[in-house]
Amino acid sequence: MKNSKKSKTKITQLHEISFTLNGKKVSCGVKPSAVLLDVIRDVFELKGTKPGCNEGECGACTVLVNDAPINSCLFLAVNVNGKNITTIEGLQKEDGSLDEVQDSLVQNGAVQCGFCTSGMAINIKSMQNKFKKGKKEFSREEIKKHLEGNLCRCTGYVKIIEAAEKLLN
Amino acid sequence: MKKDLKVIGKPIPKHDANIRVTGKAIYGHDIVLPNMLYGAILRTEHPSAEFTIDVSAAKKLPGVVCIITANDVDTNNISYKRDHPILKKGEVNCIRDEIAAVAAETKEIAQQVLKLIKVKYKIRKGIYDPFESLKENSPQINKFISGKFPNKNIAETFHYEHGNLEEEKKKSVAIITRRFKLPRMTHACMGTSNITASFNQTDGKLLLYSSTQVPFLYQRDMAHALKMNPSDIRIIQPVIGGGFGSKLDMYPFEPICALLSMKTGRPVQIIYSREEEFIASPTRQPMIIDLTAGVDAKRNFTFREINIVKDNGAYTSWGATTPFVIMQAFSSLYKLRACKFDATAVYTNNVFAGSFRGYGNPQATFALERMIDLLAEEIGMDKAEIRLLNANEKGEITGQGLHYETCGHKECLEKVIEKSRIQNPEYRTQNHRFKRGIGFASMLHVGGGAKIYRSDGCGTTLKIDPYGYCTIITGSNEIGQGSETVLAMIASEELGIDLKKIKVINTDTDIKPWDVGVHASRTSFVAGNSLLGAIHVLKNKLNKKAAELLKVDNSEFDYSDNKIISEKSKESIALDKVVREMHFSNPNELAIASYFYEPSSKFQDKQFKGNVSGTYAFASQAIEVEVDTYTGNVQVKNVYVAQDVGKVLNPLLLDGQIHGGILQGMGYALSEELIMQDGKILNPNFHNYKILTASDTPEIHFYPVETNDKQGPYGAKGVGEAPLIPTAAAIANAVCNALEVDLLELPLTPERVLKAIHDKNKNRNLKINSIN
Numbered sequence: 036m037k038n039s040k041k042s043k044t045k046i047t048q049l050h051e052i053s054f055t056l057n058g059k060k061v062s063c064g065v066k067p068s069a070v071l072l073d074v075i076r077d078v079f080e081l082k083g084t085k086p087g088c089n090e091g092e093c094g095a096c097t098v099l100v101n102d103a104p105i106n107s108c109l110f111l112a113v114n115v116n117g118k119n120i121t122t123i124e125g126l127q128k129e130d131g132s133l134d135e136v137q138d139s140l141v142q143n144g145a146v147q148c149g150f151c152t153s154g155m156a157i158n159i160k161s162m163q164n165k166f167k168k169g170k171k172e173f174s175r176e177e178i179k180k181h182l183e184g185n186l187c188r189c190t191g192y193v194k195i196i197e198a199a200e201k202l203l204n
Numbered sequence: 205m206k207k208d209l210k211v212i213g214k215p216i217p218k219h220d221a222n223i224r225v226t227g228k229a230i231y232g233h234d235i236v237l238p239n240m241l242y243g244a245i246l247r248t249e250h251p252s253a254e255f256t257i258d259v260s261a262a263k264k265l266p267g268v269v270c271i272i273t274a275n276d277v278d279t280n281n282i283s284y285k286r287d288h289p290i291l292k293k294g295e296v297n298c299i300r301d302e303i304a305a306v307a308a309e310t311k312e313i314a315q316q317v318l319k320l321i322k323v324k325y326k327i328r329k330g331i332y333d334p335f336e337s338l339k340e341n342s343p344q345i346n347k348f349i350s351g352k353f354p355n356k357n358i359a360e361t362f363h364y365e366h367g368n369l370e371e372e373k374k375k376s377v378a379i380i381t382r383r384f385k386l387p388r389m390t391h392a393c394m395g396t397s398n399i400t401a402s403f404n405q406t407d408g409k410l411l412l413y414s415s416t417q418v419p420f421l422y423q424r425d426m427a428h429a430l431k432m433n434p435s436d437i438r439i440i441q442p443v444i445g446g447g448f449g450s451k452l453d454m455y456p457f458e459p460i461c462a463l464l465s466m467k468t469g470r471p472v473q474i475i476y477s478r479e480e481e482f483i484a485s486p487t488r489q490p491m492i493i494d495l496t497a498g499v500d501a502k503r504n505f506t507f508r509e510i511n512i513v514k515d516n517g518a519y520t521s522w523g524a525t526t527p528f529v530i531m532q533a534f535s536s537l538y539k540l541r542a543c544k545f546d547a548t549a550v551y552t553n554n555v556f557a558g559s560f561r562g563y564g565n566p567q568a569t570f571a572l573e574r575m576i577d578l579l580a581e582e583i584g585m586d587k588a589e590i591r592l593l594n595a596n597e598k599g600e601i602t603g604q605g606l607h608y609e610t611c612g613h614k615e616c617l618e619k620v621i622e623k624s625r626i627q628n629p630e631y632r633t634q635n636h637r638f639k640r641g642i643g644f645a646s647m648l649h650v651g652g653g654a655k656i657y658r659s660d661g662c663g664t665t666l667k668i669d670p671y672g673y674c675t676i677i678t679g680s681n682e683i684g685q686g687s688e689t690v691l692a693m694i695a696s697e698e699l700g701i702d703l704k705k706i707k708v709i710n711t712d713t714d715i716k717p718w719d720v721g722v723h724a725s726r727t728s729f730v731a732g733n734s735l736l737g738a739i740h741v742l743k744n745k746l747n748k749k750a751a752e753l754l755k756v757d758n759s760e761f762d763y764s765d766n767k768i769i770s771e772k773s774k775e776s777i778a779l780d781k782v783v784r785e786m787h788f789s790n791p792n793e794l795a796i797a798s799y800f801y802e803p804s805s806k807f808q809d810k811q812f813k814g815n816v817s818g819t820y821a822f823a824s825q826a827i828e829v830e831v832d833t834y835t836g837n838v839q840v841k842n843v844y845v846a847q848d849v850g851k852v853l854n855p856l857l858l859d860g861q862i863h864g865g866i867l868q869g870m871g872y873a874l875s876e877e878l879i880m881q882d883g884k885i886l887n888p889n890f891h892n893y894k895i896l897t898a899s900d901t902p903e904i905h906f907y908p909v910e911t912n913d914k915q916g917p918y919g920a921k922g923v924g925e926a927p928l929i930p931t932a933a934a935i936a937n938a939v940c941n942a943l944e945v946d947l948l949e950l951p952l953t954p955e956r957v958l959k960a961i962h963d964k965n966k967n968r969n970l971k972i973n974s975i976n
Contacts, residue, residue: 082234083227085445087394088478092890095394123227133225141221144856147864148684149224150394150445156225182898186890188394188446189684191863192898 052116057081057125065112072096072107074115075122083123083153087186094185097154098122104161106184123153126160135202136160143198147189154185159199166203173203210764211697212918215856219689219708220682229443232398232415237471240400241269243464244314244474245457246304246321247484248296251883252330252553255296255323257303262320267313270468271321273304277463282429282454285359285520287348290429290456290463297330297345298518298555299883300484302456307464307472330553330883331357334492334515337550345518345551359516359549362527364812366535366603367542372507376498378582384495384571385949387877388515389488391560392895395445396481401461402471410437410462415444417451417683418721419713421657422458429459430466441711447683448868449559450486452723453521457484482888486558487878489523489549490515493571499579505594507542508572510534516549517556524549524557526564528656529649531812533568536602537648538576538594543603553883559723561865565649565929566872570950573645573933577940587644587937588621596648596822598911605813608820610911612848616824617646619846619907624826640830640841643937645930651850651913651921652818653726653803661802662730663717666695666738668746668795670787672766672780673705679719680731681710685924686857687727691735693854694917698739700763701779717798725922728853729818730803732917737799746779746795749786753777804915819913821921823847825866827934831942833961836954838939840870840902843931847906850913850921862906862927869931871896874951 049064056079063078075084075098084107087095091109098107099121126134133141136159146152162181165171173181178199179192187195223229248255259271274293282288292301304321308314331337331345337357344356353361373379400413410432416422419439427434444451457474464472476484492513498506510531516524527547535543580590596602596613624642634640653660665677674695682688692706710716719731743763750768751758760771769776783795803818826844831837843866852858875894879886887893912919936947945960 081227082230085231085395086233087396088890090478090889090891093394093478127226133222137225140225141217144215144217144860146218146221146224147686147860148394148444148446149221149229150231152224153227179898179901184897186394186895186897188392188448188868188895189864190860191865191867191904192901193863193904194860196898196901 050113052113054115054117055119057121067113069112070108071098071110071112071115074112075107081122081124085150085153087150094154094158095151097157097185099157099161102161102164104158121157123156126156136163139198139202140195143194143201145190145194145198151185151187155182155187155195158182158185159202162199163203175200178203209697209918211693211703212853214854216689216693216703216854217856218686219692231395231445232400232413232442233395233475235400235413235442235473237400237402240471240473241307241309241464241468242311242314243305243307243461243472244318245302245460246318248299248301248303250296250325250327251299252328253296253325254294254328255303255325258322259304261322262317265313265317265320267309268306268317269309270307270464271304272463272467279430279459280428281348282425282456282459283519284453284522284524285349287346288456288519290459298553299885300555302460305460305464307468332552332554332880332883334513334550334552337552345553357551359520359551360524362531362545362547362812364531364535364545364604365543367507369507369509369542369544372542373498375500376506377501378579379496379498380575380578380582381496382575382578382948384493384574386491386493386567386570387950388490388557388880389560389872389876390482390878390893391446391448391450391485392893393446393448393450396476396478397457397485398475399458399461400471400473401465403462403465403469405469408436412437412439412462413442414439414458415441415451416454417447417681417723419681420718421721422454423713425454426459426462430462439713441681444683447722448561449563449723452559452721453486478890479888482878482893483885486521486523486560487555488560489526489557489564489567491567493567495571495575497575497579499583503583503585503590503593505538505540508534508540510545512547514547514549515554515557516551517554518551519556520549521556521558523559525656526559530564530568532604532606533565533572533648535604536606537572537596537646538591539596539600540603554880555885561868562925562929563724565647565925566869566932569645569647569929570933570936573930574936574948577937578946591644591646592617605815606820607815609915610819610850610913611822612909612911613646613822615909616822616846616848619909620644620824620826620844623905623907624828624842624844637834638830638832639942640828641938641942642826642828643934643939643941644824644826645933645937646822646824647926647929649821649926649929650724650817651821652729652915653805654724655805655807655816657720659802660720660726660730660805661800662719662734663798663800664731664734664738665717665796665798666735666742668742668779668783670780670784672701672778672783673707674699674701675707675709676735677709677716678731678735679717680727681722683722685727685861686854687731689857690728690853691731694732694735695739698736698763701766717800725821725924725926728920729916729922730801732920734799734801736917737801738797741799742795742797745786745793745797746782749782750777753782753785818915819850819921821848821923821926823926823930825930825934827931827938829935829938829942831939831957836958838874838935838952838957840935843902843904845904845906845927846909847923847926848909848911848921849923850916851910851919852908853918853920858908858923859906861923863904865925865927866904866931867896867901869928870900870935872950873932873935875953877951
């Protein structure tokens, strides 16, 4: 980590981890206490994953770990070894066009300040993945329940729920 | 000449949504500058104490670059009243107080070193109740005030009156008095407070990446604090993770960060943790409102007499001026013959309040609209009818001098009454456990800025480049609400340029023209009018050139499809070609125009009378709730909201403001309160401070009312704050309607609701017993 380079006074044992980040194999050394959020933001400099509370309450830092949405602020980085991580930067297609989740959020007016948006998009993506696998219909109430862990202070959630609803059903 | 609008009024997605939805938007949290240090602040452990501080051991920690205390800096006090030292010396007066600050090579070291600073406290008994502060023998809490008030702990007072109060009391057939209590709510922006400061020691210039809502006032305040020249301070606004009024004042952490950069000659960044955000960012003013009001035999409102005590906390922010707005609601919402208003902001050792969306109006509206229900019950009149009878009207000049050139109050009320009655004609449904009720509330708010500073204006510089792209350089800023998009839409509408070819530059004080800032629901109104002014000036230049090139009279031109079309001859010429001809042929001229728009509003006189805003917004809400009488839980089922928006500029963004405001208002009504005990905050986290989630979202039925105010751009009025303002009042009225209780305090937590049910049953049993 950038920080560990500077503080050489204390020698902490770094653990080497390898994982897939947005489709690419990567590896780095991390302290045992490092959380995934900091590794994503500080080591790989992907700033789209947002630090909203660092205590697992707001969902702004949600990323996919093997397709499951998790709060990366509570997830120890050593635990991602060998796993598949998708952040907001991994949603966009290679040609730069928006993923359909992102597009639905934009078209439905679900983005205001945008600080919660990455987490919301990733969470809706996980719903979509589930939908594709299980051919499951989502009711409005189920969508609301699924988004319960992602706080938003601007939108009142209505447009986000609608964006998910239109995309999934 | 009235033309069909091609862009305005269409549901166009946000101009800047793509960068936000792809994670590419750069917030303050994402900035990394070369050689940057990480700053952190040591705050007091006790809300009221004297202290000594020793940083000698802390300075020895490797990686620590700088530690400052009050002894190391030469600064002026900050805040609206200049009663707030940036770093506290010798004594602390609230739990937020900054006593030292550090800059270190890493975030970890910055946190670690805070623990090595030795502080010895001599704890004092603090004062946490404003009524206690007002007592004669209470000590003076803030030592930096001028002392113009008779009581040493008064920070600010407001007095207003119109009409003959005593006469109106005599004419009243019912008079009711109640005391209302309003909690300390906090903004809880998703992005925590942050700043990055970079001081250049060679030229003495300070660069700040700051999420302020009012960059030009902030520049002046920062210069005052640091004893600098304002023009040596450049403010760049990165993308803001939520504002809602929280970034109207400058707070100590901001000049502290600048000081750390000045001392070290390196960039320094301070980012609040979530806990710090709850503890050290502002709140809505907690208030005690004593209200007496009357109604006459004709069911008209006669008078309101209001006495408000506001807990100011230890220092004074812009929030102390909220009575400007509060008194407008009390004096001028619904027709009213007499009003007497007093408000006092009182120092305590609690955390200080700031400005928050609605600026005092949700508190006022809660008291006022609860009171209307009580008056209606007292005289046996329908709660909808009494509101319709007394609603404001177009052309009305209120007792305070607000001139309603347009007014959708009655239409808003009629709409929500009609729509909610279709759904629930009985108003109330009762089953043994779940009881439903409906509550009504309206609101009045400034809709065209608010003249509180020397200018309420906004500047715009507009340019078109030789490729036909347009750049709008506006003084106003985007804080997520979508003003950038609305400005781009206006330019597209008027200049016929594709939206994709329009850029908005609004983040740099060295470049953009002056503007008072994002507040008072003013941005689309004021910045929109400013842009229209600039477009007019630029079109005069373009028309002249187009006439010359098309060899037609310089008369009427139509701008569409990136072309300028002569209305007379129907000949057209590409806009970019006209610009190239202007730029590159003799006499060379730039396709640039600038304009400064100042609303027609006036300063109020010393008695607070006068037409303070360019226009006024009105809204009504009818809210249906279901109360679980076993648990005390209140569920909001349906929200019917009608709002006089003047004109819908973009329905998609308008919906967003309505929905977001309502959810914040629901939080204020039901769950949000910073709980304080002896000056300490007991719930500084999202686990215990409950903002609502997707699951709490009710069905929101929105009916925009268009009154086409001639002052507004295309007739539009300010929108942003209104949807939050009547929500808590309507919810409280609905709960009281469902349970037949009299709730006077927010939030309506399950405990309070259950207690109200319990008290009602107890009283009924007492009555039954006494009859028996």
